[in-house]
Amino acid sequence: MPEMAGLDEGTPLFAQVADRLAGEIADGGLAEGERVPSTNELAAFYRINPATAAKGINVLADDGLLEKRRGIGMFVATGARQRLQARRRAEFTQRYVKPLLTEAARLGIGTDKLFALIREAGNERESVPL
Amino acid sequence: MTTAISVAGLTKSYRSGSGLLHPAEEAALDDVNLTVGAGTITGLLGRNGAGKTTLLRILAGQEFPSSGSVRVLGAPPAENEDVLRRLVFVREDQAYPEIKVGQALRVASWFYPNWDSALASALADDFGLRAGKAVQRLSRGQRSALGITIGLAARAEVTLFDEPYAGLDAVARQLFYDRLLADFAEFPRTVLLSTHLIDEAAALFEGVIVIDRGRVVLDAAADVLRGAATRVSGPCLAVDALVAGRPVWERRQLGSQASVVMIEPLSAGDREQARSAGLDLTPLSLQQIVVQAAAGMLAPVPGAGFATERTSA
Numbered sequence: 001m002p003e004m005a006g007l008d009e010g011t012p013l014f015a016q017v018a019d020r021l022a023g024e025i026a027d028g029g030l031a032e033g034e035r036v037p038s039t040n041e042l043a044a045f046y047r048i049n050p051a052t053a054a055k056g057i058n059v060l061a062d063d064g065l066l067e068k069r070r071g072i073g074m075f076v077a078t079g080a081r082q083r084l085q086a087r088r089r090a091e092f093t094q095r096y097v098k099p100l101l102t103e104a105a106r107l108g109i110g111t112d113k114l115f116a117l118i119r120e121a122g123n124e125r126e127s128v129p130l
Numbered sequence: 131m132t133t134a135i136s137v138a139g140l141t142k143s144y145r146s147g148s149g150l151l152h153p154a155e156e157a158a159l160d161d162v163n164l165t166v167g168a169g170t171i172t173g174l175l176g177r178n179g180a181g182k183t184t185l186l187r188i189l190a191g192q193e194f195p196s197s198g199s200v201r202v203l204g205a206p207p208a209e210n211e212d213v214l215r216r217l218v219f220v221r222e223d224q225a226y227p228e229i230k231v232g233q234a235l236r237v238a239s240w241f242y243p244n245w246d247s248a249l250a251s252a253l254a255d256d257f258g259l260r261a262g263k264a265v266q267r268l269s270r271g272q273r274s275a276l277g278i279t280i281g282l283a284a285r286a287e288v289t290l291f292d293e294p295y296a297g298l299d300a301v302a303r304q305l306f307y308d309r310l311l312a313d314f315a316e317f318p319r320t321v322l323l324s325t326h327l328i329d330e331a332a333a334l335f336e337g338v339i340v341i342d343r344g345r346v347v348l349d350a351a352a353d354v355l356r357g358a359a360t361r362v363s364g365p366c367l368a369v370d371a372l373v374a375g376r377p378v379w380e381r382r383q384l385g386s387q388a389s390v391v392m393i394e395p396l397s398a399g400d401r402e403q404a405r406s407a408g409l410d411l412t413p414l415s416l417q418q419i420v421v422q423a424a425a426g427m428l429a430p431v432p433g434a435g436f437a438t439e440r441t442s443a
Contacts, residue, residue, distance in 0.1 A: 004333050010413030012353040013333065040315040047307065048333040049171055050315045052353060102405055 005046050013048050017056025025065065025076055026084040036066060036074045134288055134320035135166040135189060140198035142184055142344075158184040160344040162198070166322060168287075171314060171334050173352070174324040176341035176424050182324040183221070185341065186292045189322070190219035202288055215243060220281035222293040224273065231268070231276060232261030235283070242284040249313065250283035256305055270297030278306050282313055291323040303327070307334060329417045338416070340423040348423040352416055359414040359422075360396055363389040368407035372400065379422060391422075 007016045024030040037045070042053035057074055060066045065080040104114050140162040143155040159181045166172050174182050187193045188200055191207035191214055200206055207213045226234060231254065239245040254261070257275035259268075268276065274295050281289055295303050311334060314321065325331050332352065340348035348355075359379070362369055369388040379391040391414065396404075404411050414422075 007333070009329075009332060009356060009415035009417060011357045013356065014353050043311055043315055044308075046333070047311065049336045049352075050311070050318075051170065051336045052333075055353070099405060102408075106408060 004048060007046055007048070013046075013052045014055035014059065017042060017046065017048070017053055018059035021056065021060055022065065022084055025080050026088060028081065030076050032076045032078050032080055034076050035072070036076060038073055132168040133165050134168040134170075134203060135164075135322070136199075136201045137162055137164050137185075137189075138199045139163065140185075140188070140200055141196050142181075142188060142193070143196045157344050159188075159195075162341075162344070162346055164339055164346055164349055166320060166337070166339075168320050169318040170336045171310075171321040171323065172337040172339060173328070173331060173335040174322055174339050174341070175326070175328055175420050176324075178326070180341045180424065181344040182341055183292055186219065186221070186290050186322070186324060189288075190214075190217060190290055192219070215241065216286055217288040217290065218242065218281050218284040218286035219290045220277040220292065220294045222274075222296050223270070224277045226265040226273070226276075229265055230261065231259050231263050231265060234265055234276060235261070235280065238280045238284060242286055244285035244287075244317075246283050246285055249285075250279055253279040253282060253309060256309070257302060271295075271299065271302065272297075274298050275302065282309060285313070285317050285319065287319050289319055289321045291321070291325075293324055293326065295327075303330060307331065310334065328420050329415075332416045338420060340420055342424055342426050347426065348420070355419050356416050357413045358395060359391055359393045359419055361389060361391050361412040361414060362404065362409055363387065363412070364404075364407065364409035368404075368409050372403055372407070372409065 004013075007013055007020075021030070021036060025032075030036060036057065039050050039054040039057060042048075042056070043050040046053065057066065061068065061074060065077055065083065066074045067077045068074055100114075104110075109117070140159055141157060142159040143157045145155060162181075162185065174185070176182050184193070188195055189202055189207060191202075191210060194208055200208075203213050203216055205213050207217065229237070235247075235250050235254070239247060239250070253275075257272070257279065259272060259275055259279065263272075265273065265276065274297055278291075278294050281291055281294065295306060298306070307330070310321070323331065323334070335352045338348065338350060338352050338355065339346060362372060364387065366383065366386055366388040369390060373390055373392055377393050379393055381388060381390045383389075396411065401411065403409075
């Protein structure tokens, strides 16, 4: 198997590179105003074709999340983190709540029971020392 | 995008059989049409005997087409000194005369105008090739390493690799992929790499061309293929409801469970439907798609969604 630093072969690689970068920006790992890795750095890190890496960067640039500074490289645009977090919140129901409800329905777990399970898991999480 | 290689209506036949009265012609390549964009890495894939080597030998000017046109860097390569100096061809099990490794590299350095001696030395070091060793006494893997070293250090505008790593272990092959990517990033050129180790090399490719029995059966951007086919599994009725009237590859059934491969991208609505019906969706990897194509399973299905042009970023 190829070792692509966690990318998988079943989804377009450029989209995965874009997702990874977006995730880093949303989590603050890449701060606004910070330089993002170059195409060649990404290609070497993920062991992928540089054109594929470039396409991933372009997805974010076209979206206004990255801005090009001529001759230096790509930088995280102002407001990018906020926009990405807002997008994630908007997708939360679709990505997490709906699948949860589907699986719960399949198992016959009612809404009350589901709330109880969530509260319980939440309490456990909060009591775990970081 | 500029075109580095263009092939139109290429057919190559060999005499076959012993019938003196009825000499049979066997087509190694049959009406091949393709273009390779300049500055891309393209995978040339297919089963053994599919015609990959014949195609590469013709591109490298080592054989003449029976019919059709072949242009490399704008001109037919055969007996064309100008094209051949701008092209390097690393073949599987390359034979060498009785010389030492250092001499082989020096001869190559005279021939290729963009030769990089520093890169050649670094690669020879990486692969543990000693300059003083006789090429004839190298192991199969070391001979492959020498071919790879020449192929990369030549920095030729068109670089053709035909299964270049016979006898190389997984570590050495990874070294080859890493060095190829690193040098390509710095000095972009047109690379056509034939391999049966699709899984290992898939991430290097911007485009893939799959040949089956002398014909091109798939020619697409690698990233377009990833996720272009999805295995749908689950309750029969739900599977059938989702894929009804749409192109699929294979359908397997066990009791009330069915599994099919859908060969068009799934919409958000499809995914929603699959989720609520309890269907399992698994995207096929590039390797799995290529294997289907190379086995002739992909044979022109109208509307199969693979007639996509290869694109370049």
